[in-house]
Amino acid sequence: MRSRSVVRTGTRPKYINAFWAGSNIILLSRDEGGELVREIAPVEHASFIRKAAFDKHPELRSVIESSRYITGWREEGEFIRIQWTLREKAIAAAEKDGWFAQHGIDVFEADVDPVRRYITDNRIEIARPLRCYLDLETDDRLPFSQLTQMTILCWAVVSEDGTRKMTGVLSEESTEGERTLLKGLFEELRRYDQVCAWNGDRFDFKVIAARLAAVGLAVEMRRWLWTDHLPVFERFNMNSAESGEEKQSMSLGSVAAAVLGPDEKKLVKLGEVGGKRTYAMWKAGGEERDNLVVYCLDDADKERRIEDKTGCLETLFAVAQATHTFPDTRGADPVKFVEGYLLWMGAERGMHFPTWHPPPPSEEREKYRGAWVMEPTRTGILRDVHVADFARLYPSIIITWNMSLETMGEPWSLEKRQPTYLAHLPSGTNEVPVGYCAAPNITVDEILTVYDSVLFRNEPEGILPAMCIEFIRMRSYWDDEKKKHPPGSPLWVDANRRAAAFKICVNSVYGVAGSIWSRFFNKQLAESVTQAGVWLIQKTIEAGETRRIRTIYGDTDSTFSMGVGETEFAEFVKWCNADLYPRILKERGCTRNAISLAYEKAFDFLVMLGKKRYAGKYLHYKGKRADASSKPEIKGLEFKRGDVARLARQMQSDVINLLLAGKHEPQFYEDVVMAYRKRVLEGQLELADVKLAKGLSKSLREYIPKIKKDGEASALPPHVIVAKELAKRGRDVGQGIRIEYYVRDASTDPPIYAAAEDWKGDVDRYHVWENQVYPATLRVLATAFPRHDWAKFERARPKKDGGTASGTLFTKAALAVPVGARDKRVVVAAKKPGGSTGQGSLF
DNA sequence: AACTTTGGCGAGCGGG
DNA sequence: CCCGCTCGCCAA
Numbered sequence: 001m002r003s004r005s006v007v008r009t010g011t012r013p014k015y016i017n018a019f020w021a022g023s024n025i026i027l028l029s030r031d032e033g034g035e036l037v038r039e040i041a042p043v044e045h046a047s048f049i050r051k052a053a054f055d056k057h058p059e060l061r062s063v064i065e066s067s068r069y070i071t072g073w074r075e076e077g078e079f080i081r082i083q084w085t086l087r088e089k090a091i092a093a094a095e096k097d098g099w100f101a102q103h104g105i106d107v108f109e110a111d112v113d114p115v116r117r118y119i120t121d122n123r124i125e126i127a128r129p130l131r132c133y134l135d136l137e138t139d140d141r142l143p144f145s146q147l148t149q150m151t152i153l154c155w156a157v158v159s160e161d162g163t164r165k166m167t168g169v170l171s172e173e174s175t176e177g178e179r180t181l182l183k184g185l186f187e188e189l190r191r192y193d194q195v196c197a198w199n200g201d202r203f204d205f206k207v208i209a210a211r212l213a214a215v216g217l218a219v220e221m222r223r224w225l226w227t228d229h230l231p232v233f234e235r236f237n238m239n240s241a242e243s244g245e246e247k248q249s250m251s252l253g254s255v256a257a258a259v260l261g262p263d264e265k266k267l268v269k270l271g272e273v274g275g276k277r278t279y280a281m282w283k284a285g286g287e288e289r290d291n292l293v294v295y296c297l298d299d300a301d302k303e304r305r306i307e308d309k310t311g312c313l314e315t316l317f318a319v320a321q322a323t324h325t326f327p328d329t330r331g332a333d334p335v336k337f338v339e340g341y342l343l344w345m346g347a348e349r350g351m352h353f354p355t356w357h358p359p360p361p362s363e364e365r366e367k368y369r370g371a372w373v374m375e376p377t378r379t380g381i382l383r384d385v386h387v388a389d390f391a392r393l394y395p396s397i398i399i400t401w402n403m404s405l406e407t408m409g410e411p412w413s414l415e416k417r418q419p420t421y422l423a424h425l426p427s428g429t430n431e432v433p434v435g436y437c438a439a440p441n442i443t444v445d446e447i448l449t450v451y452d453s454v455l456f457r458n459e460p461e462g463i464l465p466a467m468c469i470e471f472i473r474m475r476s477y478w479d480d481e482k483k484k485h486p487p488g489s490p491l492w493v494d495a496n497r498r499a500a501a502f503k504i505c506v507n508s509v510y511g512v513a514g515s516i517w518s519r520f521f522n523k524q525l526a527e528s529v530t531q532a533g534v535w536l537i538q539k540t541i542e543a544g545e546t547r548r549i550r551t552i553y554g555d556t557d558s559t560f561s562m563g564v565g566e567t568e569f570a571e572f573v574k575w576c577n578a579d580l581y582p583r584i585l586k587e588r589g590c591t592r593n594a595i596s597l598a599y600e601k602a603f604d605f606l607v608m609l610g611k612k613r614y615a616g617k618y619l620h621y622k623g624k625r626a627d628a629s630s631k632p633e634i635k636g637l638e639f640k641r642g643d644v645a646r647l648a649r650q651m652q653s654d655v656i657n658l659l660l661a662g663k664h665e666p667q668f669y670e671d672v673v674m675a676y677r678k679r680v681l682e683g684q685l686e687l688a689d690v691k692l693a694k695g696l697s698k699s700l701r702e703y704i705p706k707i708k709k710d711g712e713a714s715a716l717p718p719h720v721i722v723a724k725e726l727a728k729r730g731r732d733v734g735q736g737i738r739i740e741y742y743v744r745d746a747s748t749d750p751p752i753y754a755a756a757e758d759w760k761g762d763v764d765r766y767h768v769w770e771n772q773v774y775p776a777t778l779r780v781l782a783t784a785f786p787r788h789d790w791a792k793f794e795r796a797r798p799k800k801d802g803g804t805a806s807g808t809l810f811t812k813a814a815l816a817v818p819v820g821a822r823d824k825r826v827v828v829a830a831k832k833p834g835g836s837t838g839q840g841s842l843f
Numbered sequence: 844a845a846c847t848t849t850g851g852c853g854a855g856c857g858g859g
Numbered sequence: 860c861c862c863g864c865t866c867g868c869c870a871a
Binding site for chain 1: 844845846847848849850851852853854855856857858
């Protein structure tokens with residue numbers, strides 16, 4: 001490799017990557033000329049104990065000094081740093097039943113990765129890696145499960161600015177041929193530091209590693225940052241999807257189409273359309289082989305254009321640089337990057353954190369209580385609904401109650417016998433101990449109200465709140481920087497990314513405190529955060545009630561209220577911030593207050609269906625009046641879901657848009673329903689209209705059918721049945737893969753499900769209407785017009801004994817509306833006797 | 844390897 | 860017909 005190894009002197013460079021190799025840490029940077037520079041530093045396997053342990057255990061010093069696994073120790077502030085021969089020894093000594101634990105000595109950070117150790121102790125800064133996009137085409141005659149045996153037929157590498165596009169194609173089917181191809185690939189890759197591939201972790205990177213071994217090439221893979229673009233896109237870009245349409249498929253082609261627009265013409269995706277293609281194309285040689293390379297290059301370039309548009313890899317880099325983490329796939333994991341910053345800050349303060357221990361299996365894990373979701377007190381079409389929400393609720397709570405592991409005090413339990421109807425009153429005896437604040441954690445049952453609080457010391461500032469404050473400060477710094485530059489200019493774009501990155505960081509702090517995969521996990525702490533949120537929102541709703549503000553719904557950090565005008569509601573929000581929160585927080589012993597409620601928006605019309613399901617038309621949003629071009633806000637409804645049939649989304653969206661536009665005559669919607677019904681039962685249907693797509697949340701073998709009473713195995717979920725069939729064909733049906741399928745015939749027992757790739761137009765139209773398309777809209781209409789009978793349109797399938805259905809699907813049997821077909825659940829109000837039951841003209 | 848959390852809805856299945 | 864269960868997706 002054309003790199004040079006140096007002994008470091010002078011100013012420390014920023015590093016593009018580092019990895020642990022045997023007894024060394026290898027650090028990579030690039031010099032002024034862009035040449036790769038490697039530095040070598042000795043690896044250290046360290047753990048920490050409190051210095052006080054030496055006083056308590058006089059024998060400790062000699063135990064440490066005589067251990068053959070300990071190479072040294074030294075004092076560092078309040079801690080002793082112990083250096084181990086092997087990482088495994090450091091971890092073993094910190095085990096829950098290890099020597100230290102038996103002697104009541106806490107061991108800190110024993111499991112910290114050696115690279116992280118080095119970054120933390122040596123204050124390593126992260127440099128921007130040179131990025132490229134990679135795609136491979138492999139021999140598709142082998143099933144996905146045998147990807148390690150797949151010969152690489154060609155590769156394409158595109159530089160991040162798109163000015164350099166290189167490809168390689170297999171010259172001959174032999175080990176030597178593939179070795180030459182791989183050599184060519186790595187000759188190209190060494191210009192870069194970060195290699196991005198769509199689905200790379202599942203496919204391309206695995207194939208490369210396997211083929212290097214197969215042809216006998218030794219390459220130090222850890223020298224690159226291997227970044228799977230797909231999960232990074234999902235994590236940093238997904239919330240931008242408006243409808244479920246974009247969530248149907250995460251394939252490169254689909255995402256490119258969604259992100260780059262309809263003019264992005266997708267080339268035929270190899271291996272997906274037309275069955276086995278790649279090997280045949282390569283084998284054919286000539287123009288066909290050239291086409292294979294063209295496809296391959298086009299995919300690599302799609303990635304580049306997706307990044308140009310979304311910037312999610314740039315955001316990953318901004319997060320990584322802010323948290324001293326390298327921007328590979330794992331660097332996108334909140335647990336990883338928050339830990340990076342936590343240890344960084346801890347080192348500044350002479351603090352160390354608990355050793356992380358592998359958690360028990362999920363069945364044994366104790367959950368903690370989360371947010372509160374209010375049952376809507378009103379459903380249907382509502383007017384003038386004001387929405388307030390807490391700014392960054394959980395970080396604000398962490399700051400306000402100074403919630404951190406090291407500030408956590410004793411649990412503080414207070415039981416109070418009082419009737420439930422008084423449960424909302426302050427306990428009256430909650431004298432919080434001096435110097436502490438009490439996290440509200442209230443359980444109310446029939447007669448007992450339990451304030452099962454955790455106390456937190458107000459001083460000094462905890463490291464978790466400090467981290468939140470720093471991230472918030474940095475976000476606002478970059479927001480200010482942004483304003484100094486013309487929108488869209490390079491400096492503006494950079495500031496925008498960094499602001500976005502710090503927002504991601506702020507929002508990740510709570511999740512990490514609540515994650516068992518984090519060394520900072522603490523159930524009591526995490527529950528204190530969520531329950532403080534419950535308390536705040538409930539206090540807000542109560543306070544509103546005394547001011548004629550009727551809150552009809554709320555979820556976690558928001559309230560939806562009616563009964564007053566904009567001015568009064570704005571006044572209320574102001575009063576909450578100026579008066580209510582300062583007062584009640586003081587009562588809980590808080591000396592800080594980062595809680596802030598904002599009047600976010602108001603809805604002109606709101607169609608409220610239930611918890612987490614509504615659609616609204618804005619009156620104003622964040623101070624700006626809505627206009628005709630303002631899009632409706634839709635939450636939770638099928639329209640937003642990527643797993644339902646497209647027709648279900650379309651029909652529901654049509655009806656919602658009409659409702660929000662002020663169309664409020666039921667008869668009008670009867671016509672819409674009948675038109676859709678006709679289309680589903682008689683019209684042209686394409687696969688995309690009726691396709692369902694569900695992900696596999698675990699590997700196929702983990703779906704174990706229950707045994708029925710009769711001793712038979714019960715049915716697996718439809719997408720799993722289809723996935724098993726696809727597995728037989730050698731398709732990739734691993735964990736996380738979305739299975740696309742449709743219902744061929746639901747009248748049989750069991751129903752027949754078919755993979756999307758087997759589409760022959762033979763879809764069960766009755767099932768499509770009754771189960772996939774109409775219910776989503778039925779629920780909207782039944783909520784909007786509760787006195788109207790909407791269930792009568794639901795039945796479509798002719799009764800088995802109902803004579804001979806032939807010709808048109810609109811036979812008498814299909815149109816008959818048996819009384820029993822009415823779904824009582826959606827007929828909210830009693831039907832008016834003899835009233836309009838919608839015997840529309842089509843009947 | 845794949846893991847931020849809990850709350851909640853609806854589809855599908857099976858049993859009473 | 861209702862209920863309880865699992866599953867996957869979505870809200871926050």
